[in-house]
Amino acid sequence: GHYELVKLNLKNPAVVDYILDTVKFWREEFGIDGLRLDVAYCLDLDFLRRLRSFCNGLGDFFLLGETLHGDYNRWMNDEMLHSVTNYECYKGLHSSLNSMNLFEIVHSLKRQFGPEPWTLYKGRHLLSFCDNHDVTRAATILQNKAHLPLIYGLVFSMPGIPCIYYGSEWGAEGDKRNGDWSLRPAFEAPEWNELTDTIAAMAKARRESRALCYGDFKDLLITNKQTVFQRAVEGERVIVAINAEDRPFTAHFNAGCGRAVDLITGKMHDFGGGSELPPYSVAFWKCE
DSSP states (O other), rough: OTTTTTTTTOOOOOHHHHHHHHHHHHHHOOOOOOEETTGGGGHHHHHHHHHHHHHGGGSEEEEEEESSSOOOTBBSSSBSSSBBBOHHHHHHHHHHTTTTHHHHHHHHHHHHHHHTTOOOOOTOEEEESSSSSSSSOOOHHHHHHGGGGHHHHHHHHSSSEEOOTTTTTGGGGOGGGGGGGGOOOOOOOOOOOOHHHHHHHHHHHHHOHHHHHOEEEEEEOOOSSEEEEEEEEEEEEEEEEEESSSSSSEOOOOOOSSSSEEEOOOOOOEEEOOEEEOOOEEEEEEEO
């Protein structure tokens, strides 16, 4: 926060009208298609309802809120925000890799998006990320640099809206303990490398797959160091396989199909006799 910022009374109709008029100005003058609301978990809920109702009249307009803990449905619903930041899974992404306990992130994904009727956010699209301007960068917080492609494999394959923080696609480092400015440097030029190529391939695979964008979530295999799960939507199934270990692993699971194409590499894969996962590998297998 900043102590010189004005604290607005969102219960005052005149204040709310002023804010909504400002939103309208930015929409009409600059054609913005959404807002990211900082510390949305502190905003008055009636204000969020009024904001959503107003923005529904602006056409295709997206409301994203910053939230940390609790039940995200409190702010993300048909009357308030379209989406919120998924900090629960942010923590699980790096923590499960550092502790070599993939059960942690899979548990969160099942709790949020699993096939059971009680799961929290089925059908919702939370913002998925492994770092941002407020936290230590992924390349710094991960204890094993070989896990960098894997954490992005999870970001691009889990339910939600994947988000990349500028510079992290090059593996830029930054430690929150050194202050916010260490997380927000100026870059003189792109530093394209192998990680960038991998992330670009994952982003392309995600963009071209309805299952990865909109499919449900079902885990097929889980160990401390490997996970295999399915994203499926009508007419398309993608099986995601991740090996966080420094040695090959043969995964045995019911794929429900005989062959698949890896959307990241374009290579064909045969499920017969088990699926060998190379060390530190990610695969997005689209079933045929």
